[in-house]
Amino acid sequence: MSRAKPCVIGINLGHDGGAALITGTVMVAISEERLNRTRYGPGWEASLMYCLRAASLTLADVDLVAVSDIGRILPTRTETGLTHLGIDRERILPVDHHVSHAYTAYCLSPYEEATVLVVDGAGNNNDTETYYAATPDGLERLGSTPPTRPRAGGIGATYEAFTNHLGWHEREAGKTMALAAYGDASRYLAPLFDVVDTHVHGRLTRTHAPGVADLARRTGFDFGPSNTRGEHSLAADAAAYVQDQTERALCALATQTIAATGLPNLCVAGGVALNCVAADKVRRLDAVTGYFAPPAASDRGQALGCALYAFHRLTGDLPRRPLTTDYFGRDYTRKEIEQALRRDPRSGLVERHRAPFTWRRESDIARTAAQMIADGKIIGWFQGGSELGPRALGARSILADPRTRDSADTLNQRIKHREAFRPFAPAILADHASTWFDLDVPSPFMLLAPPVRPDHTEKIAGVVHVDGTARVQTVDSNAAPAYGALIRHFHELTGVPVILNTSFNDREPIVETPAHAVATLQACDLDAACIGEYLVERS
Numbered sequence: 001m002s003r004a005k006p007c008v009i010g011i012n013l014g015h016d017g018g019a020a021l022i023t024g025t026v027m028v029a030i031s032e033e034r035l036n037r038t039r040y041g042p043g044w045e046a047s048l049m050y051c052l053r054a055a056s057l058t059l060a061d062v063d064l065v066a067v068s069d070i071g072r073i074l075p076t077r078t079e080t081g082l083t084h085l086g087i088d089r090e091r092i093l094p095v096d097h098h099v100s101h102a103y104t105a106y107c108l109s110p111y112e113e114a115t116v117l118v119v120d121g122a123g124n125n126n127d128t129e130t131y132y133a134a135t136p137d138g139l140e141r142l143g144s145t146p147p148t149r150p151r152a153g154g155i156g157a158t159y160e161a162f163t164n165h166l167g168w169h170e171r172e173a174g175k176t177m178a179l180a181a182y183g184d185a186s187r188y189l190a191p192l193f194d195v196v197d198t199h200v201h202g203r204l205t206r207t208h209a210p211g212v213a214d215l216a217r218r219t220g221f222d223f224g225p226s227n228t229r230g231e232h233s234l235a236a237d238a239a240a241y242v243q244d245q246t247e248r249a250l251c252a253l254a255t256q257t258i259a260a261t262g263l264p265n266l267c268v269a270g271g272v273a274l275n276c277v278a279a280d281k282v283r284r285l286d287a288v289t290g291y292f293a294p295p296a297a298s299d300r301g302q303a304l305g306c307a308l309y310a311f312h313r314l315t316g317d318l319p320r321r322p323l324t325t326d327y328f329g330r331d332y333t334r335k336e337i338e339q340a341l342r343r344d345p346r347s348g349l350v351e352r353h354r355a356p357f358t359w360r361r362e363s364d365i366a367r368t369a370a371q372m373i374a375d376g377k378i379i380g381w382f383q384g385g386s387e388l389g390p391r392a393l394g395a396r397s398i399l400a401d402p403r404t405r406d407s408a409d410t411l412n413q414r415i416k417h418r419e420a421f422r423p424f425a426p427a428i429l430a431d432h433a434s435t436w437f438d439l440d441v442p443s444p445f446m447l448l449a450p451p452v453r454p455d456h457t458e459k460i461a462g463v464v465h466v467d468g469t470a471r472v473q474t475v476d477s478n479a480a481p482a483y484g485a486l487i488r489h490f491h492e493l494t495g496v497p498v499i500l501n502t503s504f505n506d507r508e509p510i511v512e513t514p515a516h517a518v519a520t521l522q523a524c525d526l527d528a529a530c531i532g533e534y535l536v537e538r539s
Contacts, residue, residue, distance in 0.1 A: 006314050007061050009051070010100075010306030011044045013069040013080065015171070016299040019047035020307040020328070021055050021062075027321060028054045029296075029304045029328040029388050034512040040171050047303070054330035059085060066093045066310035068100045068302050074124055093310055097123035098130045098270075099139070100305030101297075105269035106134040107308045109292040110322040115261045117254060120270030120298070121156035121170065128154025129200050131257040134267065138318060142260060143198045152211050153202035155249050156272045158192060161204055162242040165212040166235055167227035171298075176239045177275055178422040179230050181467040183240030188221050192245035195252035198260055212238075230421060247278045255287045264289035269305075273297035274390065276449040276471050283441070283448065295326035295389035295445035304328070304388065324479040326393050326445055329386030332514050337532045340514035349515040355522040356539035362530075366482050369530045370489035373401050373499065378411055380504050380529030382517045383482045387510070391446045392503035393473055394427060394483035396510045396517075398526065401462065402426055402500040408462040414525035415506055423471065424502050426463035429487050430474040432497040436460070437472050446473040460498050473501065 010020040010029075020029035028051050032043035035050060052058060065087055067080045077083070077092040101118040116132040116139060123130070128151055130144040151157050160170035168175050194201045203219075204211040209226050216223055223241075224234030250272070258264055266288050273279065273293040283291035294301055311319045339347035341359045362368045372379055381397045392398075398415065401407045408424050425446055433439050439450040449469045452460070463470050477484025491497040503510045504517065506524040511517045514531050521529045521536060528537040 006063050006311065007057060008307050008310035008314055009048065009062050009065040010303040010308070010310060011048065011065060011067045011082070012299060012302035012306065013042065013044065013067060013075065014299060014302065015040050015042055015070070016302070017042040017044045017047070018300065018303045019044050019051050020303040021051035021057070022307045022311050022319070023055065026055050027328065028330060029307070030386065030512070031300045031388065033509040034386065037509055039509050040169070044303070050330070059087065062087070062091070064091055064093055064310045064314045066095045066306035068095045068097050068306050070097060070122055070124070072125060093313065095306045095309050097302070098127050100302050100309060101269040102130070102132050102134070102139055102305070103308040103312075104294040104296065104301045104305040105267035105292070106139060107319050108294045108321055108323045109267045111265040111267065111290055111292065112136060113263050114265040114267045115258050115263045116267045116269070117257055118270045119155050119250065119253070119268065119272040121154070121160050122151055126151050128156055129253065131198060131261070133261040133263060136318060136320070143257070146199050146201070149201060150205060152204040152207045153200070155193065155200055155202065155246055156270065157207050158202045158204050159242055159246055159272065161208050161211040162238060164209040165223060165226050166239060167229040170208070173271070174274070175230070175419060175422060177243060177277055178465070179236050180239040180243035181465055182421060183236030183238070185237070185240040185244035187237045188241045190219055192242065193249040195249055195256060198253065198256045200249060200253060230419060243277065246272070246275065247281050250278050250282050251285055254282050254285060258287045266291050268293045269297045269301065271298040274447065276447050277469065280448045280450050291441070293445070293447050294323065295387065295391065295393070295447065297447070298390065300389060324444065324476065326387040326389050327385040327395050328388040329395070329512065331385055332532070334532065337514045337534060340518045341531075341534060341536065347515040348513060349518060351519055351522060353523045357521065357536055358539055359534050359536040361533050362535050365530050365533050365535065366485035367489045368535055369399070370486050370493060372528060373399055373490060374493040376401060376407070377527040378407075378415065380517055380521055380526050381483070381486070382504065382511065382514065382529060382531040386512050389445065392501060392510060393444070393446060394475065394480050394501065396504040396512070398502050398504050399486070400500040402460040402498050403462060403494065403496060405461045407500060411500070411502070416502060417507060423465040424463050424500050425471045425473060426460060426498045427473040427475050427483070427487060427501040429484065429491065429497045430476045433472065433474045436498065437470065439472065439474075442476075443472050443474045444476065444479070446471055448472065459496060462500050463498065
């Protein structure tokens, strides 16, 4: 090792590309889209420089670089494209895609021993489902996709195919999940999956929308025309069908893999772990003692998994870093914030729509924001380091009053411009969560969708989905002091310990820098933004 404190880098070469850096004391990560402003895109160069800058290190300080990609075959050290940066081939370590997912699931969890289940659209070697026994001694891969079964028969690939059929990009599966609540799954009686022992056998023989069309021809099922984006009467039924069948398959697979390992704590990763409706059912299974999924469960977490794997390989110590937050980005200084507010070119500000604004420093930004939200304002909230995963968790959020449906409708019409059937999420003070939701465990990463308790449904109508559930985030004030203070002040003002929370963006990647926040404030119809200690208001 080149340094007293080992330093490793993880890089994801595939879609949702990015980089992560880990030392004995530092863990920083970001997806490339937050920097290049292109959703789901590949790339890692800007992310790599971001991580090195955040840790005040250079490439010369890095002992090992672990790299993952999608596709049947892992890239060779030369094919990674890293040698042109002067990184020796001996310092480059290709990592299996599902192994990287498994490391994020286990190393970031609170459990010493666990069953690790990885479920996604595609990994290397045609993998779509793999499982592991995880202990402090390491991760042992015990099973994977049957080699003769096509990728199209996997849980994630099937969900992607229905999402494509409905008219969305396969990485917009959250829209299918939201639409499913409006449909009737019982219209289609045949199962989509068989789970035999620990193997999944799906009915699709082709990926993407053609796979759904082929299934319709073989079964006689009518899923409606393709590309309707939820507008056709059968679209919701098709979404409900794939959602229901996914839940059944995941529950069966979780039960079977736990039986095979004998380890009742379950850690799940891969893009399917972001299906919070299914996750809430899996974690309630009798076979499951404890449940964990990392906030960056999809390929946004690949770089971090690679870095964790590299740290293990380099040091011999399996890194155990249980998460309480998803804030893997770097902090921005007061000087950097003021540069953006002053339109200093060094801030990187690109004004897509130049609009006048005023700004001032507040002595208690959380109290100011809470009062504005209680008064019906919609604000951007930019505090500390950014989230790595796809869901805003109080670092890069837009916040509004959850008490009426009107606030959600206004937010959609003025700012987010999303489909009307998609719900917004509640963030609640952790010690109030069990009173307002059917929830007996923390949900800090917005990865569970429990029912809202009936006596509170009307009090937070803006964040309750049509099926009576909500994708809830429980907020620990010790882990997120400013965010927790805001919700506490809102509770004092309104009697409701809940805030409506959505991502700080408008049809673009979530903002990363103060300049991104200022540009988005100007380009959409937000009333104000709280950027660090500064209140920025449109004039």
